[in-house]
Structures are given as C-alpha cells and as structure tokens.
Amino acid sequence: MPNYGDIHPAPFLSAEVTSNNQYYVVSKNLFSDPTVDxxxxxxxxxxxxxxxxxxxxxxxxxxxxxxxxxxxxxxxxxxxxxxxxxxxxxxxxxxxxxxxxxxxxxxxxxxxxxxxxxxxxxxxxxxxxxxxxxxxxxxxxxxxxxxxxxxxxxxxxxxxxxxxxxxxxxxxxxxxxxxxxxxxGWSDPAPIRMTARIDTPLIGSTVSVNKTTYIGGVAFSGNKGISEVDISLDGGDSWQIATLKRPLSNLTWVLWEYPWQPTSSGSKTLIARAVDMEGNVQDPQVEPPAPDGSSGYHTITVSVV
Structure with missing residues (x-):
C-alpha cells in the first residue's frame, strides 16, 4: 500500500494543480502560435x-x-x-x-x-x-x-x-x-516513462546539520499511478520510503516528501526514484529525451553546514 500522509509546505515544492499561466508550453512554431476565432x-x-x-x-x-x-x-x-x-x-x-x-x-x-x-x-x-x-x-x-x-x-x-x-x-x-x-525521428507510441523529481532543496543549496530538511518533489508515471517514492542519501546504496500525498487522480503526478536530518557536514548527494502501481521500478538507465523520452534517476548535490 502507498505510504500516504500529510506533507509539509516547502519552498519550491510544486503545487498539486499548476495554474494556467505557469503550465508548461512547448510548440513547433518558432515565431507565433495560431490565434483562433x-x-x-x-x-x-x-x-x-x-x-x-x-x-x-x-x-x-x-x-x-x-x-x-x-x-x-x-x-x-x-x-x-x-x-x-x-x-x-x-x-x-x-x-x-x-x-x-x-x-x-x-x-x-x-x-x-x-x-x-x-x-x-x-x-x-x-x-x-x-x-x-x-x-x-x-x-x-x-x-x-x-x-x-x-x-x-x-x-x-x-x-x-x-x-x-x-x-x-x-x-x-x-x-x-x-x-x-x-x-x-521521435517515438510514435510515446508512452510516458516514469520519473521522480526533486523540487526541494534546490541543487547546490545549503542546509543545516542536525536540523530537519524536508526533501520533496513530484513523481509521475502517466496513467499507471505511483505507489512509492524512494530517497537515497548515500549514493544509491540504501533507500528510504518517502511519504506521498494522495493524488487527485490516477492520471496525475503525486507530491512526496522525506524528512532528512543530516548528522554530518559536507557535500551530500540526494537521489529519487519511483515505483508505479503495477510494481515497476523507475528505469535507472540514463537516456536522453530523443527519441523515446528521457530516463534515469534525478540526482542533486547539496551542502550541509
């Protein structure tokens, strides 16, 4: 069963629903898009x-x-x-x-x-x-x-x-x-490849030793849902299960968080991965977007002082 629970508001954590003016836009049109009456x-x-x-x-x-x-x-x-x-x-x-x-x-x-x-x-x-x-x-x-x-x-x-x-x-x-x-040259079936993204803390940011920092972000697997998000604090040697906010539907991303209290200073690497409702674990193989969509674990480095 997914580890559902409440999550804490955190700087830069994505909203469950993206406002229309912040929703991503991609177009083939280099200069202007159509204006339709x-x-x-x-x-x-x-x-x-x-x-x-x-x-x-x-x-x-x-x-x-x-x-x-x-x-x-x-x-x-x-x-x-x-x-x-x-x-x-x-x-x-x-x-x-x-x-x-x-x-x-x-x-x-x-x-x-x-x-x-x-x-x-x-x-x-x-x-x-x-x-x-x-x-x-x-x-x-x-x-x-x-x-x-x-x-x-x-x-x-x-x-x-x-x-x-x-x-x-x-x-x-x-x-x-x-x-x-x-x-x-891009994919025709184009199924979404599962992904987990770390929104907070930001890459390269500084967090405090012996104080709780909430690692958080979103995970998405198209129409397959997310059952689990795991966080590694040691380069992938071990994984900790994050808390998930119950999604708005099985077609949406899920917000997640993990409370981290670093006990030593220095540069730390954080990694996130997801598991879908069918039990499939996110593909760790690093691949570029073309032609089938990118894959690999989102990895960031932060400084603990």
Whole structure:
C-alpha cells in the first residue's frame, strides 16, 4: 500500500494543480502560435466512418462533458526538467464522437490535424479509452490560446506531443500514420516513462546539520499511478520510503516528501526514484529525451553546514 500522509509546505515544492499561466508550453512554431476565432471554427470528424459530421464550437460545447485531473509531460523533458504540469481539464470524450460517427471495420488509427499544420495520431484502442478527451476548459476557465484554444486533445499515458492543440480535424484511417514529430525521428507510441523529481532543496543549496530538511518533489508515471517514492542519501546504496500525498487522480503526478536530518557536514548527494502501481521500478538507465523520452534517476548535490 502507498505510504500516504500529510506533507509539509516547502519552498519550491510544486503545487498539486499548476495554474494556467505557469503550465508548461512547448510548440513547433518558432515565431507565433495560431490565434483562433471560435466563431468561425469547425471540427470535422471523417475518414473510414459511416456518418462523417462537422461541429461548430457551440455545438461541441453543448455535448456531455467530463472533468478529470491529469498531468502532462513533454517528450523533450530532461530528467528533473520542468516540462511537466498538472491541471483540471474538462471536455468531450473522443469515444462518444467515434461512436456517433460509426468507425468502419479495419480502422487502426485516429489522426489529429491542427490549425498550424501540425498532425499526430493514436491507435484506435487508445482513442476509445474513456479518459481520452477533446478539452475545452482548463482549471475551470476557457482553454487559453497558448494551450490550444478552442480545443486540444488529452490522451493520458502518452507524451504531450500527442495532445494536439488547435484541433480542427479528426480522421479515422485504416493504415499507419506518422505525424509531425514522428517524421523527425521521435517515438510514435510515446508512452510516458516514469520519473521522480526533486523540487526541494534546490541543487547546490545549503542546509543545516542536525536540523530537519524536508526533501520533496513530484513523481509521475502517466496513467499507471505511483505507489512509492524512494530517497537515497548515500549514493544509491540504501533507500528510504518517502511519504506521498494522495493524488487527485490516477492520471496525475503525486507530491512526496522525506524528512532528512543530516548528522554530518559536507557535500551530500540526494537521489529519487519511483515505483508505479503495477510494481515497476523507475528505469535507472540514463537516456536522453530523443527519441523515446528521457530516463534515469534525478540526482542533486547539496551542502550541509
């Protein structure tokens, strides 16, 4: 069972929910992103289907909505990086639209097209999961322009490049499809690789000997949940179990902390690792973001005086 409990507020510890203006933003567009007028926007759903249709923004908003807390991470995020955030989203289930349109036998992928000529795809079984949404609201507000207004995809368990922003067209296809980033060498299935990040204390900071310092951060494993976060204070020779704050959903990161009272001065190395709800331990192998997402344990050094 996860070691759930209360955690202490600490400087630089991430919030459970990231505000819209602090939520990470990554875009292929070097100079400017699209500015979309919802009045003239339409979403077309077609391809290998029985009943293609087009929706206006108001028609989409009139459909049944689902709310869910979900964290997201960019595939280009380094170990310990900041391209990871969490929000409350609201939108229409893609499953509902696909049932309405009538997917023909033999369909294998769902392709997403955006206003800025971006495209990506997911497999049909992923599209039919009840948590795959067309998001129209973020943290209770209308989806901001820089996060894909009027509509973006939410696809829990895979990296953010699949969460297509400024969506205009959904196409059902019977063959493979390689999107914008896949044609540039990045992963197509793109499952999120488990990670634990140390937010506090900051790398290179100074803490006091014989006084309690709360080591804290976040851990995330896509849609697999986190059952445990371990902290090493001796270079990985031994591990201590951190306290977890119960997450807002099984799709979000979890906040964690460990009370540390160093008994000697000097330079100290702190390491964090996570375990998911299926019992898988985070991959210690250090790998760069390209092409499948980074891996390895987040490691920092602090000074004890």
């Amino acid at each position: 919802s009045g003239g926007w339409h979403l077309t759903v077609d391809g290998d289907v029985d009943h293609p249709f087009t929706l206006s923004y108001d028609q989409l908003l009139a459909l049944p909505m689902q709310k869910q807390y979900e964290s997201m991470m960019c595939i280009s995020n380094e170990v310990g990086g900041e391209y990871m955030s969490s929000a409350l989203w609201e939108g229409v289930r893609l499953k509902d639209l696909l049932e309405r349109v009538g997917v023909k036998p033999g369909a294998v992928k769902i392709v997403f097209y955006a206003t800025d000529d971006y495209s990506d795809s997911i497999h049909l079984d992923k599209a039919l999961e009840p948590t795959t949404l067309l998001a129209v609201r973020m943290n209770g507000a209308t989806l901001p322009q820089n996060h894909g207004f009027p509509v973006r995809m939410l696809v829990p368990g895979i990296y953010g490049m699949k969460h297509c922003k400024w969506l205009t067209h959904i196409q059902v296809v019977t063959q493979d499809y390689q999107g914008y980033w896949q044609t540039r």
